[in-house]
Amino acid sequence: MFYQVIKVGKDEIGLVWDEAGKKVRVEYVYLPGDKGKMANRIVRDFPAVHKTQHSISKDIDQLIAGLYNGQKKNFDLSLLNLSKLTDFSAKVLRQTYKIPHGKVATYSGLAAKIGNPRAARAVGTALADNPFPILIPCHRVIRADGQLGQFGGGSDMKKKLLEREGIIIDPQGVVPLKHMSY
DNA sequence: CGCGAATCATTGT
DNA sequence: ACAATGATTCGCG
Numbered sequence: 241m242f243y244q245v246i247k248v249g250k251d252e253i254g255l256v257w258d259e260a261g262k263k264v265r266v267e268y269v270y271l272p273g274d275k276g277k278m279a280n281r282i283v284r285d286f287p288a289v290h291k292t293q294h295s296i297s298k299d300i301d302q303l304i305a306g307l308y309n310g311q312k313k314n315f316d317l318s319l320l321n322l323s324k325l326t327d328f329s330a331k332v333l334r335q336t337y338k339i340p341h342g343k344v345a346t347y348s349g350l351a352a353k354i355g356n357p358r359a360a361r362a363v364g365t366a367l368a369d370n371p372f373p374i375l376i377p378c379h380r381v382i383r384a385d386g387q388l389g390q391f392g393g394g395s396d397m398k399k400k401l402l403e404r405e406g407i408i409i410d411p412q413g414v415v416p417l418k419h420m421s422y
Numbered sequence: 423c424g425c426g427a428a429t430c431a432t433t434g435t
Numbered sequence: 436a437c438a439a440t441g442a443t444t445c446g447c448g
Contacts, residue, residue, distance in 0.1 A: 328431055347443055351430095361443040362431045368442045369432090383443070390442030398442090 241267065241289045242296065243282050248305045253374070254278045255304065256286055257296070258321065264297055265321040268371045269304070271393035307374050310404025312341040320372055328356075332366040339380045342405045343421035346384045353422060360384075368392065380405075386414040 243256045254270030268285070270278060282289060295301050306313045317337060322330050331354040339345050345353075347367075348360040356362070367378040373392060379401040383389040388409070391398035399409060407419050 326432075351443090356430075358428085358444090359430050361429065361441065364442040365431070365440080366442095370442095378442080381442080385444085388442095392442075395442095 241286055242292045243279075243286070243289050244292050244295055245278050246295070246301050246304055248272075248308045251308070252278050253304055253308060254282050255300070256282060256289060257300075259296075264300065264319070266300070266319055266372060266375065267321050269373055269375055271373050271397070273393060273397070304374060307377075308401075310401065310406070312405075315375070320375065324371075328362065329366045329369065332363050333370060333372070333376050336367065336370075336376050336378055336381060339377055339421055341377075342407060342419070344380045344382050344402070344407065344415055344419050345421050347381055347389065348384050349420075349422045350381060364389070374401075382415055386417070388413060388415070 241256065241258045243254060246253045246255055251272035253272055255266065256268040257264055257266045259265070270281060279291070300319075303313055303315055317334070322333065325333065332350060335350050335353050336345075347363045348357070351357055351359040351363045367381055368390070370376055370378045370392070373379070379391060379398045381389070388395050388398050402415070403409060407415060409415055
């Protein structure tokens with residue numbers, strides 16, 4: 241298991257991955273900011289992790305940096321190690337992965353989409369534990385009333401991520417209906 | 423509007 | 436097993 245810190249402008253994004261054979265699999269993505277230095281958080285969560293100076297994959301560096309900057313980029317879900325997730329969380333994350341760039345979905349909408357229409361709140365808690373923010377675009381999931389809702393990296397960051405994708409948020413912090421995807 | 427009850431998967435005890 | 440805990444939602448006063 242390895243980790244590296246990717247510099248995106250002024251921000252640092254932590255990346256933990258593993259290699260099964262020749263295939264690189266992302267285990268966890270750490271958002272910039274908040275308390276503690278990035279490396280400390282990572283080593284606490286993954287005691288068996290090894291630091292790498294050089295990036296193991298320039299492609300993944302650019303993928304993450306691009307997404308963080310609001311660019312539209314595609315990647316395959318097989319890049320991620322979803323095997324540690326519960327069934328429910330996996331369903332939520334797979335569905336979230338499908339939300340198009342520049343669009344948003346609601347917690348209740350996702351719940352309906354995966355067949356548990358009344359599980360909006362459970363969808364929220366599943367997303368709160370999303371191991372792959374940025375890659376699995378949980379920042380595109382907002383509340384039914386159009387408010388942004390919460391976000392692991394802070395609601396200010398959620399807003400920035402959406403705006404970088406071209407979503408215009410009105411002065412009262414509400415996302416216009418035109419951006420709703422489902 | 424604000425408030426509380428409903429809802430549901432997950433986690434800790 | 437069971438109670439507690441949320442990135443929520445809806446209906447009511």
